[in-house]
Amino acid sequence: MSTVALAGPGTFLGSSIGKKVVMAVTGLMLFGFVLGHMAGNLQVYLPHPEEAMRSYALFLHGFLHGAGIWVARLGLLAAAALHIWAATSLTIQNKEARPVGYRQWVGWESTYASRTMRWSGVILLSFIIFHLLHLTTGQVHPQFEDMNPYRNLVTGFQQLPVSIFYILSMVLLGMHLAHGVWSMLQTLGLSHPRYKKLAQKAAVAFASLVVLGNISFPIAVLAGILK
Amino acid sequence: MGGGTGKNLNLKLHVWRQKGPNVEGQFVTYDAPGISTEMSFLEMLDVVNERLAEKGEEGIAFDHDCREGICGTCGIVIDGRPHGPRPRTTTCQLHMRSFADGDELVLEPWRAKGFPIVKDLMVDRGSLDRIIATGGFITAPTGTIPDANAIPVPKENADIAMDAAACIGCGACVAACPNASAMLFTAAKITHLAMFPQGQPERSSRALRMVAQMDAEGFGSCTNHGECESACPKGIRVEFIARMNADFVVAQVTKGRREAQAGDSSAG
Numbered sequence: 099m100s101t102v103a104l105a106g107p108g109t110f111l112g113s114s115i116g117k118k119v120v121m122a123v124t125g126l127m128l129f130g131f132v133l134g135h136m137a138g139n140l141q142v143y144l145p146h147p148e149e150a151m152r153s154y155a156l157f158l159h160g161f162l163h164g165a166g167i168w169v170a171r172l173g174l175l176a177a178a179a180l181h182i183w184a185a186t187s188l189t190i191q192n193k194e195a196r197p198v199g200y201r202q203w204v205g206w207e208s209t210y211a212s213r214t215m216r217w218s219g220v221i222l223l224s225f226i227i228f229h230l231l232h233l234t235t236g237q238v239h240p241q242f243e244d245m246n247p248y249r250n251l252v253t254g255f256q257q258l259p260v261s262i263f264y265i266l267s268m269v270l271l272g273m274h275l276a277h278g279v280w281s282m283l284q285t286l287g288l289s290h291p292r293y294k295k296l297a298q299k300a301a302v303a304f305a306s307l308v309v310l311g312n313i314s315f316p317i318a319v320l321a322g323i324l325k
Numbered sequence: 326m327g328g329g330t331g332k333n334l335n336l337k338l339h340v341w342r343q344k345g346p347n348v349e350g351q352f353v354t355y356d357a358p359g360i361s362t363e364m365s366f367l368e369m370l371d372v373v374n375e376r377l378a379e380k381g382e383e384g385i386a387f388d389h390d391c392r393e394g395i396c397g398t399c400g401i402v403i404d405g406r407p408h409g410p411r412p413r414t415t416t417c418q419l420h421m422r423s424f425a426d427g428d429e430l431v432l433e434p435w436r437a438k439g440f441p442i443v444k445d446l447m448v449d450r451g452s453l454d455r456i457i458a459t460g461g462f463i464t465a466p467t468g469t470i471p472d473a474n475a476i477p478v479p480k481e482n483a484d485i486a487m488d489a490a491a492c493i494g495c496g497a498c499v500a501a502c503p504n505a506s507a508m509l510f511t512a513a514k515i516t517h518l519a520m521f522p523q524g525q526p527e528r529s530s531r532a533l534r535m536v537a538q539m540d541a542e543g544f545g546s547c548t549n550h551g552e553c554e555s556a557c558p559k560g561i562r563v564e565f566i567a568r569m570n571a572d573f574v575v576a577q578v579t580k581g582r583r584e585a586q587a588g589d590s591s592a593g
């Protein structure tokens with residue numbers, strides 16, 4: 099084979115495992131982002147949250163003379179696009195692999211989270227779009243102030259339906275990651291019988307960390323702790 | 326039959342009947358009274374078929390051969406579980422004592438694009454043979470038998486290879502998988518050769534070719550549900566899939582180098 103082909107049978111991206119690796123690597127990038135994103139936002143609990151969040155935002159915007167944030171944004175956009183491409187392509191393949199379904203099918207090992215990855219994923223996509231329009235660009239935020247992330251967060255979450263949507267989305271993110279992080283380890287070949295249970299527990303622990311951290315923000319606003 | 330310490334069950338079976346590969350099938354309900362708990366599941370079907378024959382009806386076609394759990398030929402999805410409700414048990418080794426009087430059982434064939442139905446509960450698993458044919462072998466010199474233990478093999482590798490080699494190729498993993506993926510099967514076949522020194526020369530080409538064939542046969546891809554492992558009568562573990570993934574990635578990354586080497590040697 100002398101031709102360089104990216105897709106098609108026999109190539110990396112044309113193979114089921116290649117697409118799984120794309121999903122795992124991009125999933126890892128997105129996972130790393132949500133972990134960092136959540137940790138960064140914990141600064142709302144600092145003594146002077148408005149200043150802390152503004153200087154954090156200024157730092158992110160000024161990183162590498164302003165290039166840093168765009169490198170990160172383009173990287174995440176590419177990761178999300180590839181993740182969704184691989185998920186869609188594999189989902190089609192998987193549907194086609196069983197043209198006639200069972201009258202009765204009983205699962206023993208699969209979990210609610212593992213069986214709903216596509217749904218949690220698609221809802222997360224709609225959440226990501228809403229979230230960007232809400233707290234990044236402000237189009238769907240009624241009281242958006244430029245360069246005042248803390249104020250935007252507080253006024254944003256004071257609207258109950260918005261907070262509920264955020265909380266539900268985070269529960270779905272938690273489910274997606276509880277299965278996804280373990281799945282990613284398998285896909286990348288990092289699995290051993292001795293550590294399987296440990297890896298599965300670690301996935302649930304990391305997912306819970308992200309979810310609890312993120313959910314705390316709307317709850318703290320609704321409870322009047324952040325104002 | 327019916328003697329010994331067993332008791333008799335009266336069952337109702339909902340069986341998938343399909344006359345041939347490309348025709349519509351449907352479920353047909355049969356009463357199966359007086360089934361001894363000491364029969365195996367396939368013996369129960371033999372009895373049902375004898376009774377059908379007496380009435381001049383066509384018997385239910387199902388796959389079977391050794392009837393002792395080693396050949397991998399049998400396989401029926403019983404009440405939503407490939408090989409039925411007992412873990413680590415093939416359909417032929419399942420006994421009627423696993424069921425209760427009055428049970429209604431749904432009997433379906435393995436359902437996957439890669440396993441076309443031949444008739445009723447029989448499916449064509451030639452796809453698995455074709456996956457093996459592309460890479461499930463080693464290059465061994467002919468001639469005298471080599472000395473036993475001449476090539477040292479670490480104990481852990483030997484154990485892993487033996488675990489993987491327990492696969493009997495029945496296809497229950499595919500049947501159980503929500504994605505009809507054959508990755509547990511393919512991973513077992515790849516692993517049991519990859520763990521030995523003798524398997525190394527073809528290790529990379531084996532991973533590439535077997536995975537390509539697996540995809541070409543129309544199987545789905547793994548999403549790590551773990552249903553395959555729980556349905557496997559031989560306890561093949563999903564960790565083998567991770568091992569296959571790693572072999573496949575390494576083989577893809579080193580493909581250019583191997584091709585260049587092949588070019589060098591063919592150029593003299």
Ligand code: HEM
Pocket residue numbers: 118121122123124125126128129132181182185212215216218219220222223271274275277278279281282283285286547548549
């Ligand atoms: C915050 C965003 C997201 C993160 C952090 C994330 C993370 C992950 C991770 C780590 C995996 C495991 C990769 C593997 O199976 O090896 C995964 C799998 C998957 N993701 Fe996402 N994902 C995100 C968004 C999405 C979106 C928007 C979709 C759908 C459009 C999606 C659909 C899927 C699907 C279908 C799988 C495969 C499920 C499986 O292996 O069982 N994800 N995701």
Ligand code: FES
Pocket residue numbers: 388389390391392393394395396397398399400415416417418
């Ligand atoms: S008939 Fe051989 S394994 Fe069941």
